[in-house]
Amino acid sequence: MVSNALHDLWFGFGVAFQGTNLMWSFFGVLMGNLIGVLPGMGALSAISILLPLTYVMHPVPAILMLAGIFYGSQYGGAIGAILLNLPSHPPHAVTCLDGYPLTRAGRGGTALGITMICSFFAASVGIIVMIFCSPLLTEISFKFGPTEIFSIMLLGLLAGSTMSRGSPLKGVAMTLFGLLCGVVGTDVNTGTFRFAFNIPELSDGLELVAIAMGLFGVADFLLNVNRMKTVTAKTTLRIRDMRPTMAEMKQAFWPMVRGTGVGTLFGAMPGTGPTITTFIAYALERKISKTPEKFGTGMIAGVAAPEASAHSKTQVDFIPTMSLGIPGDAVMALILGALMIQGITPGPQLISDHPDIFWGLVASFWIGNVILMVLNVPLIGVWVKLLQVPYRYLFPSAMFFIVVGVFSTQNSLFQIWEVLAFGVIGALLMYLEFSVAPILLGFVLGPMVEENFRRSLLLSRGDMMVFVERPISCAFVVMSALLVIGVTYSAWRGSRRARQQRTTMLDGEQFVAGE
Template identity: 50%
Template sequence: MELLANLALGLDVALSPSALLYCFIGVTLGTLVGVLPGIGPMAAISLALPITYHLDPTNALIMLAGIFYGTQYGGSTASILLNLPGSITSAVTCLDGYPMAQSGRAGVALFITAIASFLGSSFAILVVVGFSTTVAEAALGFSSFEYFSIMLLGLIAASTLSQGSALKGLSMVVFGTVLGLIGTDTTTGQFRFTFDSVVLSDGISLVALAMGLFGVAEIVSNILRPASSQGPLKVKLREMLPERDDWRRFWKPATRGSLLGTAIGILPGTGATLASFLSYSLEKKVASDPSRFGNGAVEGITAPEAANNAATQSGFIPTLSLGIPGDAIMALLLGAMMIHGIVPGPTFITEHSGMFWGLIMSFWVGNLLLLVLNIPLIGVWVKLLSIPYHILYPCILVLICIGVYSAQNSTFDVLVALVFGLIGYVMQQYKYPAAPLLLGFVLGPLVEEHLRRAMLLSNGSFAEFFLRPLSAVFLIGTLLLLLLAMRPWLTRVLGRRQVRDASGAA
């Protein structure tokens, strides 16, 4: 009965006129950003963040979340029509979506991805409803020891399990943590790393940092990238209905993708990208004829789209109930909540029950809106893809600068965004991931706060971290992840030593 009462409370919030309006704005912007290749949800949320300063916190979070999961829907459009993923989570959709478009079945592919996205999201929302309160209740017994350990685990997992070099990911976490320490120490009131600059006394703006790393850097990268000469294909609505054989091949991959995506989304450091690629690999392994994949297999677009949308929704479980973001986008949403004075964690569900359940129920509303929007507006998105990028991206850059300035009316923040845009572009060229940097920036100060509090409680003894069972489990998990990340390096070192020993013996 309590669950039904909570759902009724959430539905009352989600169906209010203001919540419906901002949910609609969020999912529409998200779909638009997902359709346009190379922008991504990070840039879109960063751009929208200053607008939320003037909104009610619940409406602000509903809009930002709508942008996030809306990009997962829109990302498949460019993947299918242009063979260009609108977002990295839709990259695997190109493998079978584009061949379907080339064979005249673009409408069927777009229809199937919309339905698969809705089913994956719906299943994950049910899991969020069922498990968020349970996780939060279990976490009420956490002390600073457990919080420090689980946050450290989340940071290490996000940096070592992401794509690319684990060492580069770890270095970015450290860099982000150091950036997060700039400003006034909340314990002593002393300035740290400000270089006697008053403008740095409050630290680096999250909006400026995020817009620079994920907005400006992406725009610079896409402007310098050679433009594609391939034009978008035409899609007619009457050609969108799948055949009976398409439906027969649809249901099992959609179910497997939803289950896999939901499980992966809950884990820190994984996210929708890993979910989509793993689900594609799984479908290829269980298929009776794997040679169909890459040539327009319905299963090849169904499972990844269900998985990446399920992972997006289930990622809210650790973010809202523990205050531990699973990826950089969740870290940005967590930062947005902190800007409004709301700290996610075990007490968030009870202290802000209207906001929590309103947000959960808005997921249902948003996904229904996306299902309705995506099918009739496909013609609009196709025309949008015909806009030359050399016209589109400078306009977005101007909006980014306006958004950064409007956040605190600071020209210094605009300069910070541009500087981090250049830093982000250089990081891209040398394969340094930006997501761990943002995670370190958001979680770093919280990790420091809980570490200092824990050390005060234990009179400076580190042994207390290992005497508490949960804290010890989290720290052991962190150590195992570090060893796993160091495995390639250790293998190379041992291999060189064996070669030297063999040459010396000869």
């Protein structure tokens, strides 16, 4: 089996290294990287713009180009999130939490270097999994029905709601607000409008890109609008600044490994978007950290884990898309559409019927990720030059790109108003010391939790025991219960310790007064 896989991979490298295929793969990586840096212009926008180009192309270079755009924009989005606190792609919103504080502390180059290393490592693991484990992961993915998906989403929701700094109640409140935002629009089962207030533009719900841009980009601008200096005091970052120290690599190693595992797991499950993956990877790191209170202030682990999970999921996402014909998210749906336009039907027979496409794509992942690393070494000087632009010029320009990017998704001016509204809401919440990250998590997971919960009850005729009768679902429900108990106990222990400290201080004051 291993020898056959290696033989097929060798054949794939022969396909990927053909002049035309290599040229289009490089073009896709370059365009994805450049467009990914622009606020509001993620992989979805880049692929949508260049999709008509594939109509007149051969299937192999067409798919290699689209795949290059996909993972090229992943790294490009991380650059904007780390340097400017502007996530062009929603999965990178969680990278802002620790990536931007690192930039403010003069360690933006280190954050970018860690991101590059994590992206290459996670992508390599994802490619190996795709080569050797595609049949196994496909079989496992069939075991995840609506009951199991609900249970794992519930665990992710509970874990994410406690990832904010400060009071866990504030995190829960923000998650509930995100859930409320997620139910706006048309009910998938009944077709009725919910919380749309007779506004036709809300019939399809709120736009994820608009919420991410408003909460992280516009809110930061509104909070710092009177700051007339550069983003950070250290405005000269060199290529050698991207080389993390051994101590920083030690801090990043295990978060990178765990994030890669999370991304691989979720990548094999159809219908789970990359935003869920990054938030769960971040929440996992915060839970197992000895210093969870430092997350959000510039932790290396807070950058390594979500970026590794995003890049491993990007590669593994192709397994259900190519072998089952089930896209993991909107970007995968576009690539699936591109295959069908070329007259190729994704499914179990794709590998045998079109080995040049499948194995050429697998080989191009490695080639493209090497190109991505080589490309960003000279380009990093361009990206960090952004830090030398005065704040009063930089962020108004970023607002322009946000408007263009958000408008280009559906050509709707209403979504620009959405960005402004969530920017004001985010600024107020951040001023009141609420974390806005759980809002995005609740918005993403909420509709999926509701849909799979209702579907499970329909299939079980309203029997709630279905969630504990199925082994996989029961395991995730038990983990959810343990998480709630653990958070409750931790909060009770913290409040008890605070009361004891206050009592000790009062006793000391009374003793001093008595003397």
